[in-house]
Amino acid sequence: MSTAKADDRPDKVTTRTVVDFKIKGEKISMITAYDYTMAKIVDHAGIDVILVGDSASNVMAGHETTLPITLDQMIYHTSCVVRGVDRALVVADLPFMSYQVTVKEALISAGRMMKEAGAHAVKLEGGASVCETIKRIVDAGIPVMGHLGLTPQSIYKFGTYKVRAKDDAEAEQLIKDAMALQEAGCFALVLEKIPAALATKVTKLLDIPTIGIGAGGECDGQVLVVHDMLGLTKDFHPRFIRRYHNLFDEMSNAVNAYVNDVKSGDFPSDQEQYN
Ligand code: KIV
Numbered sequence: 600m601s602t603a604k605a606d607d608r609p610d611k612v613t614t615r616t617v618v619d620f621k622i623k624g625e626k627i628s629m630i631t632a633y634d635y636t637m638a639k640i641v642d643h644a645g646i647d648v649i650l651v652g653d654s655a656s657n658v659m660a661g662h663e664t665t666l667p668i669t670l671d672q673m674i675y676h677t678s679c680v681v682r683g684v685d686r687a688l689v690v691a692d693l694p695f696m697s698y699q700v701t702v703k704e705a706l707i708s709a710g711r712m713m714k715e716a717g718a719h720a721v722k723l724e725g726g727a728s729v730c731e732t733i734k735r736i737v738d739a740g741i742p743v744m745g746h747l748g749l750t751p752q753s754i755y756k757f758g759t760y761k762v763r764a765k766d767d768a769e770a771e772q773l774i775k776d777a778m779a780l781q782e783a784g785c786f787a788l789v790l791e792k793i794p795a796a797l798a799t800k801v802t803k804l805l806d807i808p809t810i811g812i813g814a815g816g817e818c819d820g821q822v823l824v825v826h827d828m829l830g831l832t833k834d835f836h837p838r839f840i841r842r843y844h845n846l847f848d849e850m851s852n853a854v855n856a857y858v859n860d861v862k863s864g865d866f867p868s869d870q871e872q873y874n
Contacts, residue, residue: 610686611685611686611688612647612648612686612687612688613688613719614688614719614720614742614786614787616647616688617647617648617688617786617787617808617820618786618787618806618807618808620647620808620819620820621806621807621808621819626819626820626821627647627648627787627808627810627819627820627821628645628646628647628648628820628821629646629647629648629649629650629690629810629820629821629822630646630648630649630650630822630823630824630825630828631649631650631651631652631654631655631822631823631824631825631826632649632650632651632680632683632825633651633652633655633658633659633676633679633680634659634676634679634680634683635679635680635682635683636683637680637683637825638679638680638681638682638683638684638687638689639683639684641687641825642683642684642685642686642687646687647687647688647820648687648688648689648690648810648820648822649680649684649687649688649689649690650690650691650692650722650822651673651676651677651680651689651690651691651692651718652665652692652722652824653665653668653673653692653694653695653751653752654751654824655668655672655673655676656668656694658824658826658831658832659676660672664751664754664755665694665695665751665752665754666695666752666754666755668694668695669694670693670694670697670708670711670712672694673691673692673693673694673697673712673716674691674711674712674715674716675716676691677689677691677712677716677717677718678715678716678717681716681717681718688719688720689717689718689719689720690718690719690720690721690722690744691712691716691718691720691721691722692721692722692723693705693708693709693712693721693722693723694752695752698723698729698732699729702731702732702735705723705732705735705736706735706736706739709721709736709739709741709743710739710741713741719742720741720742720743720744720786721736721741721742721743721744722743722744722745722746722789723743723744723745723746724745724746724747724750724751724752724753725745725746725747725750725776726745726747726772726773726775726776726777726779726780727775727776727779730779730780730782730783731783733745733780733783733784733785734783734784737783737784737785738784742786743783743784743785743786744785744786744787744788744789744810745777745780745785745787745788745789746788746789746791747773747776747777747780747788747789747790747791747793748763748764748773748789748790748791748792748793748814749762749763749791749792749793749813750791751791760792761792762792762793762794762813763791763792763793764793764794764797765794770793770794770797773793773797773801774797774800774801774804777790777801777804777805777809778804778805781805781806781807785807786807787807787808787809787810787819787820788801788805788807788808788809788810789809789810789811789812789822790809790810790811790812790814790818791811791812791813791814792812792813792814792837792839793813793814794815795814795815795816795817796815797814798811798814798815798817798818799815799817799818802817802818802819808820810822812839813837813838813839823840823841827840827842828840828841828842828843828844829842829843829844829846830842830843830844830845830846830847830848830849831846831847831850832847833847
């Protein structure tokens with residue numbers, strides 16, 4: 600259980616801080632958030648990095664994949680999160696098709712995320728094929744986090760959410776991609792759903808930190824979707840999730856108690872009204 604609560608926390612987390620964490624051997628904690636209230640809670644709890652993930656498409660909007668969410672919607676979610684944060688580094692996902700078509704479009708998307716939403720950095724998916732784009736975004740002064748392994752924006756290419764890079768060829772390609780992303784200027788790299796041994800190898804090879812989700816304990820940091828770790832999602836049970844609460848049932852029970860109190864006339868009581 601973390602003891603990094605409000606008072607003994609270091610100052611604002613920057614991209615430099617997370618790289619320093621790797622150098623010092625301090626693990627990096629990252630979690631998603633998509634709105635002001637949740638951002639305030641996770642920031643207060645001492646999280647280092649908040650990811651405004653395009654998983655908002657799933658957990659906030661109810662889509663089956665991350666593909667439908669738009670840049671405008673991601674800018675809206677990110678601006679809400681930024682207003683709730685004092686300390687954490689806020690990284691925002693660039694959504695599907697906001698950076699793949701041309702480098703110019705990618706620059707405009709990343710720039711909007713910084714200027715309009717107030718993000719501190721952007722994240723985008725892919726390896727060598729997005730390196731030219733990453734270089735140009737970084738050259739413009741915008742920090743970039745990479746994302747390899749299971750990259751959900753490519754789900755229709757993969758055809759499955761199964762573990763990636765289990766065979767030698769894909770593992771070798773992933774290592775090359777990781778090196779290329781570091782070379783292109785990424786300050787950190789998410790590794791999603793790959794064998795732990797491969798994530799360990801990549802983590803040792805790179806100077807920049809790796810942040811794992813379903814990628815084992817040797818990554819420099821860990822990230823989870825906040826709805827999963829709090830148990831707000833009910834029917835999603837991959838082995839890499841640790842549930843710290845069962846908020847679906849707890850909230851449902853609370854609302855059910857409220858319904859019963861209203862129906863029975865128990866709420867409001869004399870103390871809960873004005874005379
Ligand atoms: O969108 C997201 O939440 C992510 C994490 C799963 C890394 O990209």
